[in-house]
Amino acid sequence: MKSPHFFIYFFLLLFLFSIKSISAQENELENKIEKVLSKMTLREKIGQMNQINGRNLSDQLYEQIRSGEVGSMLNVGSPELVNQLQKIAREESKTGIPLVIARDVIHGFKTMFPIPLGQAASFDPDIVEIGAKIAAKEASERGIRWTFAPMMDISRDARWGRIAESFGEDTYLTQMMAVAMIKGFQGKDLSKPSSIAASAKHFIAYGAVEGGRDYNTTNITERQLRNIYLPPFEKAIREANCATLMTSFNANDGIPASGNDYLLKNVLREEWGFDGVVVSDWASIKEMIQIGFCEDNKDAARKGVLAGVDIEMVSSCYLENIEALISEGKLQQKVIDDAVRNILRLKFRLGLFTNPYTDLNKKTSSYSESHLQAAKQAAEESFVLLKNKNNILPISNKVKTIAIIGPMADAAHDQMGTWSFDGEKEMTQTPLQALRKQYGKEVKFIYEQGIAYSRDTSTARFSKAITLAKQADMVLVFVGEEAILSGEAHSLAQINLKGAQSELIAALSKTGKPVVTLVMAGRPLTIAKEIDQSDAVLYLWHPGTMGGPAIADILFGKSVPSGKLPVTFPKYVGQIPVYYNHDKIGRPATKKETLLQEIPLEAKQSSLGTSSYYLDAGFDALFDFGYGLSYTTFEYSNLVLSTVTLSESEDLTVTVDLKNTGRYQGTEVVQLYTADIFGSTARPIKELKDFKRISLKPGETQKVRFILPISKLAFWDINNKKVVEAGQFNLMVGGNSQEVLIKEFKVL
Structure with a gap:
């Protein structure tokens, strides 16, 4: 029999061997980079830093690729064209350096998943990772090897259209979802043809733009950046090995993100050890002129390069000015070489030097059964039940006729949501289609839009909608936002239902028939009045390709709602910003x-x-962060801490009994919060630190266990140092941020 020491030595040797092997691989990679770099002219190096929009191809662009003046492209139309462009770069240019082809693959490629804000409502990192893996597979089959996602901006203002692309208002939830999405995109091996490089964006504080107006300025202190906005990015770099990072449009404290050398060098490179690519957002290098930070294109190029932006997206300041800046002594070639090293490192890691081409004979996986089923599951988990008066949902077998009303019931295009460039409405299954197909044999469905689209102010078709509603046992009214009303550059001063939708709900509520309101939107909406007028309310976000089948099964109880709000819902727009974890x-x-x-x-x-x-x-607020009902009910009891006094090097074990006290099997998102009673600076009233999805049968009880490392209580203190401060803390566990059980503990 082997002694215990044998196994210790054996695993130690394995560990040392693996470290040595990784080191040897890294050295080999760096040697390859230096070999390519040594053969490049200055012009070819600058070309690697130049990213071109592929929507407008020309003979001039082909010649630029041939001469080494283009390093990456976005929005290239087809895999055939990708191969054509790669052939020019790889076989006809002097350097033979392949292109990286990029695309905004945000929440699906062909098979569209719920918008990221909807995915965050699932509180399920596993389904987020699966969705990103599917998107990577479908996109890579078209020659795309780089996406500009995930967006991990902390978003506390629903007026900002890009809140749809975010994971909400909470730092911890955002970092968990962002890491999951990066792992899905990149996989365990970035060189596999089915993987794509992720991009952590937007660096930094873009979600805090003043007034919720896109591209606006921000004024976030360094301590706030460190405590709230930077942690998801740090997690993305250190834990998920995110391959690239994108700078944001905004200036913070007067310094544009694309010119902020402290954040891009001191924090990103030196503190976090990032060795990937930093890319500007669309023309954000040139826009530093408009901000007033740069005098002209040459000054913008100089400040962008010196700040550490490796690739300029589309605005060509680098290509047109770097040579002159070097000849004038305003830039050193070493800075250019370092940027190109980062770019070449990405291309080697993607395996593009070995295999830059797309297999045109490979059968597409887009819309495969497994992809559609995953999209359906993601949609089901994203739906949030906000109200269910008298438990009218799920729909009982006593309901024989249902009136389907509203502009979003059969809006295949809008159902996909923002950033759905490659999704196809012909492949999107709407609620109207799915309800008829899945439950049409048991229930008679009668349909009338009432209004043609979400912004329609005409009430001309109300009478027909009301007539149908009076013939039905129940009314399903589908309202919300068209996809174009949220997303980039689509900020709103008022976030109420547009057009005549509110009037439609009010009219239907007067029929005396039960009204179920289903909201498809890219942001929280101020719908207090509409909730009062409805018997039940389901928030659907923009649910993607399989939204219809998911909605149908939720309504009829084949699936049970489990989503929780990843962002606080205001009653009125004047309450914004409103978020659960504000400072005391x-x-x-x-x-x-x-x-x-x-x-x-x-x-x-x-x-x-x-x-x-x-x-x-x-x-x-109208609804608090973490809120969400189920068809069943859950009871929390017996919250127990393993100790009430411990040091920062220890872990706190937390247990709570969760019982399903209702009639349906359901899944509860158990949420764990902490609150620092006092600190060297004002502290949030509470902060999410962990969560678990727990499924229980009716009457079943489970002891839910959390392990909380006390190191997770660290924050950036009055001296801007990250520390765990001694003192009293509250620990809270519950089904949302407000209804919790509380225990105290002390950190020595």
Whole structure:
């Protein structure tokens, strides 16, 4: 029998061998990079830093590729064209350096998954990773090897259209979802033809633009950056080995992201050890002129290069000015060489030097059965049940006739959501189609749009919709936003339902028939009135290709809602920004304060309750972060901590009993929060630290166990150092951010 020491030595040797093997591979890679670099002219090096839009191809562009003036392209139309361009780069240029072909593959390529905000509502990193893996497979079959996703901007303003592309307002949830998406895109081996390079974006604080207006400025302190906005990026680099990073459009504290050498060099490169590619966002190098940070194109090129932006997307300041800057002594060639090393490293890691071509004979996997089923599961898990009066959902077998009303019931294009460049509405299954197909034998479905599209203000078809509703046992009204109303450059000052949709819901509610409102949207909407007028409300986000079948099965109880809100829903737009984990304040509001209609006439000037709230909006959000109902109910009890006093090097074990007290098997997202009672700076009232999806049968109880490393309580303190401060903490566990069980513990 082998001694215990034998196994210790054996595994130690294996570990040392693996370290040595990795080191040898890295040395070999760097040697390859230096060999290619040594043969390149300055012009060819600058060419690697030049990214071209492939929508407008010309003989001039082909010649640029042939002469080595293009390093990467985006929006190339077909795999045949990709191969043609790669042949020019690989076989007709002097350097033989392959191109990287990029595309915005955000929440699916052909098979569209829910928008990222919807995926975040699943609280399921596994399904996010699967979705990204499927997107990578479908996209790579078309020659695409680089995507500009995931977007991990913390988003606390629903007016900002790009909140749809985010994972919501919470730092921890965002980093978990972002890491999962990166792993899905890149896989375990980036050189496999089915993988694509991910891009962590946007660096940094783009989600905090003033007024929710896209491309606007931000003024986030370094401590806020460190505590809130940077952690998902650090996790993406250190844990998920994200291959590339994209700078954001905005200037923070007056410094454009594409010219911020402190963040791109000191933080990204030196602190985090990033050795991948930094790419600008679309023309963001040139836009530093408009911001007023740069004098002209030459100055923009100089500041972008010196800041550490390796690739300029589409605006050509680098290509047109770097040679002159070097000859004038305003740039050193070493800076250019370092940028090109990063670019070549990406291309070697992608395996493009070995195999730059796409297999045109390979059968496409797009819309395969397994891909469609994964998209359906993702959609089901993303839906959030906001209201279910008298448990009218799921639809019972007593319901024989259902009126389907509304502009989003059969809107195949809009159902896919923003950033769906390659999705096809012909392949999208809508709720109307799916309900008829899946349940049409048991239930009679009668359909009338009521209004033609979400912004339609005409009420001319209301009478027909109301007539149909009166003939039915139940009304399903599908409302929301067209896809074009959210996403980049689609900010809104008012986030209510557009057109005559609210009036349609009000009219249907007066029929006396049960009304189920189903909302497809790319952001939280201010729908307090519409919720009051509805018997049940399901929030569907933009659910993608398989939204229809997923909705049908949820409505009829074949699946049970389990989604939770990844972002707080305001009652009124004037409450924005509103988010669950705001810092503590000196005068927090209570529900004992005076509201607008309670103020007596000719009241004497006073501070009323002297706390922080709106006289006309009250104290609360419409729905809190983490909120979401189920067809069943869950009971939390017996919250136990393994100890109440521990050091920062220890782990805290947390257990809680979760019981399914309802009639349906269901999945609950159990959420764990902590609150630092006091610190060297004001601390958030609570912060999400972990979550688990737990499935239980009716009557079943499970002891849910969390392991909380005390190191996860670290934050950037008054001295801008990351520390775990000693003191008292609250630990909270529950089904949303507000309804929780609480225990105290102390860190020494």
